Each structure stands twice: as C-alpha cells, then as structure tokens.
Amino acid sequence: MAIDRDYLRRQGAVGIVGLGTIGQRWAAAFRHAGLDVRAYDPDPSRAAAFDAAFPALLADVEALHGPAPALGAFVFSGDLGAALAGVTFVQENGPERLDLKQALLAEIERHVDDDVVIASSSSALIVSEMQRACARPGRIVLGHPFNPAHLMPLVEIVGGAATAPETVATARAFYEAIGRKPVVLNREVTGHLALRLMGAMWREAIALVRDGVASVEDIDRAFVYGPGPKWTLQGSFISNHLNADGIDAFLVKYGPTYQAIWDDLGDAMLDRETIATVSSSLRDTLGARSDDDLRAERDRGLVKILKAVSEDGAL
Structure with missing residues (x-):
C-alpha cells in the first residue's frame, strides 16, 4: 500500500464533488498523498465540517501510511466551475440517486478538460446508466471506496458500456x-x-438469527475468530487452497460438504419481524457501548490489521 509520490507529483489538483462523509475521507487521503484538493458542495457548511474533522482523519491516515512529507492544499468553493478549474481527476460523491447522478456527471464534465477522468463513488448504481446524459461518457468510471474511505485500501473500478478502456487503466494507476x-x-x-x-x-447471518440458530454476538464471533483472520490475509481461495493439497484437492474433498451447506442456506427477507429480531440481538451484544467508542476502536484496529496485511498478506 505504498504511496507513489513520484507519480503523484506529475498530477494536477484533484476535484472532489460532494464533501459529505465519503468526500471528506477522500479529501483527507488525497491531501496526505500530497495532492491539492479542490472541493465543491452545495452546502457551504461542509467546508467547516471538513476543517474540523481533518486533524483526526489525517491522524488515522498517518498512523497507517506514516507522516506526509507535505500536505496537499485544500480549496473549497460553492461554485462547481470554480472548484473544478484545472483539475486532472474528479472524484464524485453525490447522493445515491440515478437521476441526480446523471445530471451531476453531465454538469461536471462541462467544467473539466476532455481528458479528465470522472470517477463516481456510487455503491450500487450502474455506470452505463449514470453516464447516459454525458457528452463524453468514455471518461466516466466507477471508483467505489470502502468505508471508512480514508483507511480502507479497496477501490472497485468498473466501466460502463461507453467507458473507454484507457479510462479504467488511468483510474487504476x-x-x-x-x-x-x-x-x-x-x-x-x-x-x-x-x-x-x-x-x-x-443474508445467511440474518437468516441464522431469524431462525434462532445463534445470537448476533456468536455469529459475528464465529466469523471474527474463524475464517476472518485467514481471509483477511489471504482471501477465501488461497486460504482454502492451503487447507488441503491444493485447491483441486480441497474442492474434491470438501465439495460435497459445501454443496450440502449451499442447498440448506437461508433466504432472508427483511420484514418487520426479522428486523426486530436482529435489532434486539444486536442491542444485547452492544450493551452500554456507544457508537462513537465502537468507531474509534474499529479505526484503531483497522490500522493495525492493515499494517499486518501489508507486511504478510498474499494479495
């Protein structure tokens, strides 16, 4: 997870469109990497919110990647054209509504050069649908981060029907x-x-809670202390490859067991009764612990885990 500062020095400023939770965390990561950030949000209070959050976000990123030799600058504007003037890459973080995404992406491209890649942080929308209103849909791509976005390394990249292959390659680089x-x-x-x-x-975890097989606490504990650590370091395929004399032997030996499990998996529906059952079991698990304390524990732990993955992970 090393930062390529030589590559980044050749880049211009990065545009952030939407400075909510995801946009703020992208901005913190970009600034730590030394990139100047030019941000836009229709809500002017988001600038002050980011200023207040930035020291803690930066501390998280520095705990994972080390201190930044030099932070990128940050400029906020409530005018989209002014915010995106001169940027070489745009990270869009607008609301998760197709009509809004279509209009926003089309508006963004009117304010940037023709070769600027526009990446959307959308978690579920389809790029082919989001890019339909764009004049140059070939430079629209998905760049979906994982929460918390300033720490988690994963970014999912996918192009739509009209996305140019070089756009995907540029985004990956x-x-x-x-x-x-x-x-x-x-x-x-x-x-x-x-x-x-x-x-x-x-889906299976919720079905197990709904059917009274185990509590939320014990289901989560089964994953955290079972496949979780190995899958974190090596993923499911490599982990299972090492559980036998290679993946072929594993699939032959344990295939019938997994097929029996697959045939018996639950089909959870999030009806009111199921939601109430899951919520009640989770409240029992949480006890008096606050969400803020749990988030702080999560982020401290993520830094340690991600360092271990960087040193000993297989992927």
Missing part, C-alpha cells in the same frame, strides 16, 4: 499511486464485488 488496492470488474453487476460477497454472507 491513480488509485494505486495513492496507496489503494483497486480491483477491476470485467462487467457490471449490481453491488459490484465486495457488497455482493458481504451480501451473500450477511
């Missing part, structure tokens, strides 16, 4: 230069990669 671990999807699917994987596991 850019995210790698700021120390991220990008993945490129060969085609569009709802939810991209990570959310689909999480969704599959979480």
Whole structure:
C-alpha cells in the first residue's frame, strides 16, 4: 500500500464533488498523498465540517501510511466551475440517486478538460446508466471506496458500456499511486464485488438469527475468530487452497460438504419481524457501548490489521 509520490507529483489538483462523509475521507487521503484538493458542495457548511474533522482523519491516515512529507492544499468553493478549474481527476460523491447522478456527471464534465477522468463513488448504481446524459461518457468510471474511505485500501473500478478502456487503466494507476488496492470488474453487476460477497454472507447471518440458530454476538464471533483472520490475509481461495493439497484437492474433498451447506442456506427477507429480531440481538451484544467508542476502536484496529496485511498478506 505504498504511496507513489513520484507519480503523484506529475498530477494536477484533484476535484472532489460532494464533501459529505465519503468526500471528506477522500479529501483527507488525497491531501496526505500530497495532492491539492479542490472541493465543491452545495452546502457551504461542509467546508467547516471538513476543517474540523481533518486533524483526526489525517491522524488515522498517518498512523497507517506514516507522516506526509507535505500536505496537499485544500480549496473549497460553492461554485462547481470554480472548484473544478484545472483539475486532472474528479472524484464524485453525490447522493445515491440515478437521476441526480446523471445530471451531476453531465454538469461536471462541462467544467473539466476532455481528458479528465470522472470517477463516481456510487455503491450500487450502474455506470452505463449514470453516464447516459454525458457528452463524453468514455471518461466516466466507477471508483467505489470502502468505508471508512480514508483507511480502507479497496477501490472497485468498473466501466460502463461507453467507458473507454484507457479510462479504467488511468483510474487504476491513480488509485494505486495513492496507496489503494483497486480491483477491476470485467462487467457490471449490481453491488459490484465486495457488497455482493458481504451480501451473500450477511443474508445467511440474518437468516441464522431469524431462525434462532445463534445470537448476533456468536455469529459475528464465529466469523471474527474463524475464517476472518485467514481471509483477511489471504482471501477465501488461497486460504482454502492451503487447507488441503491444493485447491483441486480441497474442492474434491470438501465439495460435497459445501454443496450440502449451499442447498440448506437461508433466504432472508427483511420484514418487520426479522428486523426486530436482529435489532434486539444486536442491542444485547452492544450493551452500554456507544457508537462513537465502537468507531474509534474499529479505526484503531483497522490500522493495525492493515499494517499486518501489508507486511504478510498474499494479495
């Protein structure tokens, strides 16, 4: 997860459109990498909110990547054209509504040069649909971060039907230069990669709670102290490859077991009764702990885990 400052020195300023939770964390990561940030948000109070949050966000990033030799500058404007003047890359973080994304992306491209890549942080929308109103849809791409976006290395990249291959390559090189671990999807699917994987596991977790098999605490504990550490370091395929004499042997030996599990998996529906059951079990797990304390513990722990993954991870 090393930051390529030589590459970044050749880049111009980065544009941030939308300075909410995700935009602020992108801005912190970009500034730590030495990139000047030019930000836009229709809500002028977001600038002060970022100024207040930045010291803590920067401390998190420095704990993971080390102190920045020089921070990038930060400029905020409530005028989109003024904010994006001269930028060489745009990270869009607008609301997760297709009509708004279409209008926003079309407006962004009117204020940047023709060769500027515009990456959307959308978590679930399809790029082919988002880029339809754009005059130059070839430079629109997904650049979806994982929460908390200033720390998590994953960025999911996927182009739409009209996205040029060089746009995807440029986006990948850019995210790698700021120390991220990008993945490129060969085609569009709802939810991209990570959310689909999480969704599959979480559907079963919710079904197990709903059906009274185990509590929220014990289900999460089973993952955290079971596959979690190994999958964090090596992923599921390499981990299972090492659980036998290679992946072929693993699939032959344990295939019937997994097939039996797959045939028996639950099909969770988020009806009111299920939501109430999950919420009650989670409240029992949390006890008196506050969300702020849990977030702080999470972010401190993430730094330690990600350092270990950087040193000993297989991917």
